[in-house]
Amino acid sequence: MNIQKVTFRNADMAWDMAALILLPEGFDESKRYPTMVSVHPFGSCKEQTSSAVYGKALAELGYVVIAFDASFQGESGGSPRYVEDPSQRVEDISRVIDYAVSLPYVDEDRIGGLGICGGGAYIFSSALTEKRLKAVVGITPVNLGRLFREGFSQYNPIGALEAMATQRTAEARGAELQVNELLPPSPEFAKQNGMTERDLFEATDYYKTPRGQAEGGATRMLFSHAQKTLSWDAFAFVETLMTQPMMAVVGQKLGAFGAYRDGHEVYGRSIVSKDRQLVELQDWSHYDLYDHPQAVSLAMEKIGPFLSQHL
Template sequence: MSTQNETGNAMAIQDSPDARRRNLLKMTGLSIATLSVASVAAAQPSARSTKQMTDKWDKTFAKSDKVDHKKVSFKNRYGITLAADLYQPKNASGRLAALVISGPFGAVKEQSSGLYAQTMAERGFITLAFDPSYTGESGGEPRNVASPDINTEDFSAAVDYIGLLPFVDRGRIGVIGICGWGGMALSAVAVDKRVRAVAVSTMYDMTRVMSKGYNDSVTPEQRAQTLEQLSRQRWQDVEKGGPSYGPVMNELKGGEPQFLVDYHDYYRTQRGFHRRAINSNGSWTQTTPLPFMNMPILTYIAEISPRPVLFIHGEKAHSRYFSETAYAAAAEPKELMIIPGASHTDLYDRVDVIPFDKLTSFFRAYLA
């Protein structure tokens, strides 16, 4: 993920490193930048559409010779065209089980979700990694905005698409959500009974972190202040005819908590940088937090049952509590797998850390 920690926001706090960390953990991720709106230079993302989809291999991971790959597109229930990468095991026959995959929050399909998709295709699944609405190569205006409703719908739209492919067994469809899109995946599966099993990796509940801050530490006064600023930002956006954007994400100035350093390590270095990713090369709109502030997406997580849910999280991840509390609220069958020594971003791309064997056995068992 990166919330507006993913929007580069520890930078707005100009005091000691310890105080900076305490303040950061008390504030909502994406709303931090709204406290210094006047000092923010608007980073205007360019408009994109699926007509601009590139056919060249521009992923942050190497292309596998064990799978076939192609770009596809489809519409969600709101009429937004989503761009995706479809991966198929080479020389496969018959109708296969399928997985739809997205995340992290602010990433693109050329990053972590594509790596998961290609790896699971090597293991015998048809997989689809997609860019959420308003991001990457997917459609939607304005750019770089998120919605707990529309982005939950994006998962079901991916299920719509993959379930109509002639080589997919539509009775054997699963979902994988990574980081902030893990919460969206759980929300989608709770209402979409076509999905047989769901796994989430290094999961964030974006509605919880934006409304309550890290470790639920935002005070009522801080929440009211954030909502006041977000509300007034709407007038500014209307007056100028378009949204304002925060600073470029994941830049470091020194003294940031380790998890922000980890985000920078992934998104802003050769390891995981991608020019279309908000977390690597852009920023969210200033008002993106608004719909997240009063819309908890995991209210009905127990209704995933009797379908199974697998939670995977790093032992040392700052975000581990999201999976632990979601696991407690979910109904059986459920499983929580804690990866020893792993940080939040280790589960983005560290193929020696991501438990692909567990994901494979989980989906083979429940999509049989």
């Protein structure tokens, strides 16, 4: 498998986007290939699960895979840094598709999308209006708007919005940017401080150890620019606009980030999808689905035939 590192800029952008293109074995540029856009989780980067795990698995099945860094994050441009804006994250997917269809070896009629965690919800949201996506898969998808309104704001979204407003005003007047670290610094610190809730602890074990740590995976967020996240719903209009085949893959070991709940919701509401599928993995958790070989293998056993049928 060949991996190419690229940057590109669309006409509507003031910054470059960075991506990895994973090419299947025996790649021939004169041929046209089914292509997958791979979307990284909230707080992640292209070098982590979106390329190294699912991107690799998809390329081994014969797909061209484009795993990219979100705007304002990783190696992609955009300022200020560490902005998590759902509308921008969804628009980034269209920007990547714009780039993909400019490549002679991409079959524009066989483009799909896969996302993990927040990226899973973003790929579902994108598919509602981005009909160049012909099939989409969400791996342990988390509706970030719902999570921000609930646990991330301690169930006080209005208080969070007021604090963001105050901080943004201060920054506009010259104060230092408030960049929040989203996770404990290490699993040991988490244990010592009673931070052992499954998703929080397993996220720390992934992002803060050599298991998943990557330079671009900063797990940081610019607090003052997160307001729009609280009014966003990844699954708005799913009942009427999710026409493409869709698959949600969830683990039955539950955690506070709510992917099991969100996966069931988007599946249940996708009533106009040409083929909707829900895959539940009994013995696995949210972060097992990032990189645990057996969990990923079980997921790919379902994803492979689903994509083969529709792409």
